[in-house]
Amino acid sequence: MKYSVIVPVYNAERYLKRCIDSVINQTFFDWELILVNDGSSDSSPMICDEYTKNYPGKIYTIHQNNCGVLCARRVGIAYAQGEYLCFLDSDDYWDANLLNEIDIFQVEYDSDIIVFGFRKVGFAQSKNKEELPTDQLFLYQGKDMQFIYERIVAGKMSSLWAQVVRRAIIDFSTDYTNYYHIFIGEDLLQNLAFVDKASSVLLVPNAFYNYFYNEEGLTRRKLTPLYLDSHVFVQEQLFSYAKKWIIPLDPIYQSFRNVFYKCFKSFYQDALFSPIYTKQEQRQIIVYLSSGICKTYLAHVNIVWDHKRCSLCLFLLKRGNFRMLQMVLFFFRILNMIKNAY
Known part of the structure; x- marks a missing residue:
């Protein structure tokens, strides 16, 4: 098996068939598709079956x-048999020639990771606008890998669905079960380990992936300690790899x-103009932002x-004056409220 395609599925009934069909309709045929139904409550499980x-x-x-x-992807990774692993989100879809084009690059360059571009669809203001990882084809290996390290640390190569990864560099031995609570930056968390083991990375100036920008699915997200903790955890991992790759830390701290x-x-x-937090929730956020794990960064916020x-x-938060x-x-x-009343 040449390519394993991993799709995490959660309540995706509206777009799932389009996603799956885009794999079935590939002009390259040596693939397997692994659908990981992550406890969906709609018709997604029946569609998968x-x-x-x-x-x-x-x-x-x-x-x-x-x-x-994160859990769904790791389950799919463990099940995959392909020489290369591809990642596709259930509301997105591929161009019909994605695997064929990727295979041409793979045969010629034999790269551990192939990174390609994507286009946003479904959003009028940016519809079909392509975002490419490079303006010319280039294979990074040896000393040139430093550019890739700097790129991923800068947040420019964090999406797993915009790349194909050789199975041999996947960190199968890493236990991710303690990371399953992470829901912000989970792609970057895994990609750091992949890039660290890679000997070569090929950047391709072509867009083969269609990223569906679903405005209906965009809702105001409450800030929670779990949301912040996801940021903190992934950032700490980023610091660790940046030190290993000898990349200056100041820009990362600033970011x-x-x-x-x-x-x-x-x-x-939100607390002021759209009161969506209870007093208890407000205090939880304030205490977390002032906690030791955040204080180092908060102290340097201008x-x-x-x-x-x-x-x-x-200012009051930095002083720790919660009450x-x-x-x-x-x-x-x-x-x-008084101002709006008049």
């Missing part, structure tokens, strides 16, 4: 209780501090006083 019945020996379905996309500032700003605005109310709240911060947020909220 139907395709498995109709394509025996080509399409396989694994049913499991819901444990997240991480920016993430924390954006998180706090989002929390401030307070910009162009937005005085938000900056005051950030005062909650009182100020409540006071600002009352002022905002």
